[in-house]
Amino acid sequence: MKVLVLASLAESLSNFRGKLLLALKQTGAEVHAVAPELSEDAAASAAMAGMGVVCHNVPLLRTGLNPWQDSRTLLALVSRFRQVRPTHFLAYTIKPVIYGTVAAWLAGVPQRTALITGLGYAFNAEARGLRGLLQRLLRLMYRFALARATRVVFQNPDDRALFIALGLVAADKSAVVNGSGIPLEDFAQQPLPPQDRCHFLLIARLLSDKGIHEYVTAARQVRQRHPDQAVFHLVGWIDSNPAAIKQSDLDDWIAEGLIQFHGKLSDVRPLLAGCHVYVLPSYREGTPRTVLEAMATGRAVITTDAPGCRETVTDGDNGYLVPVADADALAAAMGRFLDQPTLVATMGQRGREIAADKYDVHKVNAQMLKHMGVI
Numbered sequence: 001m002k003v004l005v006l007a008s009l010a011e012s013l014s015n016f017r018g019k020l021l022l023a024l025k026q027t028g029a030e031v032h033a034v035a036p037e038l039s040e041d042a043a044a045s046a047a048m049a050g051m052g053v054v055c056h057n058v059p060l061l062r063t064g065l066n067p068w069q070d071s072r073t074l075l076a077l078v079s080r081f082r083q084v085r086p087t088h089f090l091a092y093t094i095k096p097v098i099y100g101t102v103a104a105w106l107a108g109v110p111q112r113t114a115l116i117t118g119l120g121y122a123f124n125a126e127a128r129g130l131r132g133l134l135q136r137l138l139r140l141m142y143r144f145a146l147a148r149a150t151r152v153v154f155q156n157p158d159d160r161a162l163f164i165a166l167g168l169v170a171a172d173k174s175a176v177v178n179g180s181g182i183p184l185e186d187f188a189q190q191p192l193p194p195q196d197r198c199h200f201l202l203i204a205r206l207l208s209d210k211g212i213h214e215y216v217t218a219a220r221q222v223r224q225r226h227p228d229q230a231v232f233h234l235v236g237w238i239d240s241n242p243a244a245i246k247q248s249d250l251d252d253w254i255a256e257g258l259i260q261f262h263g264k265l266s267d268v269r270p271l272l273a274g275c276h277v278y279v280l281p282s283y284r285e286g287t288p289r290t291v292l293e294a295m296a297t298g299r300a301v302i303t304t305d306a307p308g309c310r311e312t313v314t315d316g317d318n319g320y321l322v323p324v325a326d327a328d329a330l331a332a333a334m335g336r337f338l339d340q341p342t343l344v345a346t347m348g349q350r351g352r353e354i355a356a357d358k359y360d361v362h363k364v365n366a367q368m369l370k371h372m373g374v375i
Helices: 010-015 018-026 042-051 067-084 094-106 129-146 157-165 212-225 247-256 269-274 289-297 327-339 342-358 361-372
Strands: 002-006 030-035 054-057 088-092 111-116 151-154 174-176 198-203 230-235 277-280 300-304 319-322
Touching (some): 002 018, 010 042, 018 361, 030 067, 042 054, 067 094, 094 111, 111 157, 157 174, 198 212, 198 327, 212 327, 269 289, 300 327, 300 342, 319 327
Parallel strands (some): 002 088, 030 054, 088 111, 277 300
16 A cells, blocks of 8 residues: 655645654555655655655645646646555645646546645635636636545535535535644643733734734734733744735834734744633634644634634633634633633633544544545
8 A cells, every 4th residue: 555645835744744644654554745845845854754754846836826837737746646656645735636636536546535624715705806716716626626536525514515515526525524633742731821911822824814914903902901911922924825914014013012923933832832822813724723732732712703713612611702804803802811811721721621532633643544545
């Protein structure tokens, strides 16, 4: 048995799929990992080598639609599949799912699994103009590719229901798992920091659809109502996504003193340990990994009543759910932790319990191996 896993970002293989790759190796399979510039990423390639995973590069642009480059990607993948001759294939994120699944089908790979980890900005709402054109094109590409998958796995029931309703996937070959799971051994429960001030934390790519603007607006409101009682931390980076925030806006927020900006971090655990409440006002997710990390650390969570996010929080139990794009409601939820500081500990403890019961990565990976046809 040979398994080939395709990603659009080399570091995601070690950071988010390492436990899955190890689980695949433990079945006795020969495991191959493919990503753009994987061999040039010293940390990711070293992690793969340490697990006995064979690494391959592929010419794949993570964002944008360039027919010439994407055709080159498809041909390169077909060639790689014919060289490796895997029996099982797994892809996640948009381009690997679309081009990888088609290439695996063309190359005659028997088991072809597509993992839908989130739908991105093109699926947040019906769009017009260029964004609407991109939305329609992506749906056509998904429909063509997923018809050639043997199994399509979603990370929340809302995404699955939407794809079925749009005719992008057949109900009988789709399934849902509880996100990517969280390695509880790597994200141990941490004691809460002193509560002289409440530290809120958001970790995300700096995209409008992650609720960055709502987070900043809510921070401004909370600071006005509760001077010197709250600190707002932001971790992330600006990339080429069309929904990326402006650098000038970020600079203004920092200059205003609204947020403490930490940039892109390779290890977010110290900041998770240093916060009291984790916040993710995203418009839509698969299942947000950072929320699971925060829950495992023992932190209360505020997130949106949106697909993917709503599955992680029971309102009033391990945190609060707020409407999408509602900065006022977000500020009000933050204020509850300032008015009732004991909620930080009680909700944080519940978050840890839910993470252990529902999102343990070993439980999720056992489901994934079954859906992939590996066990």
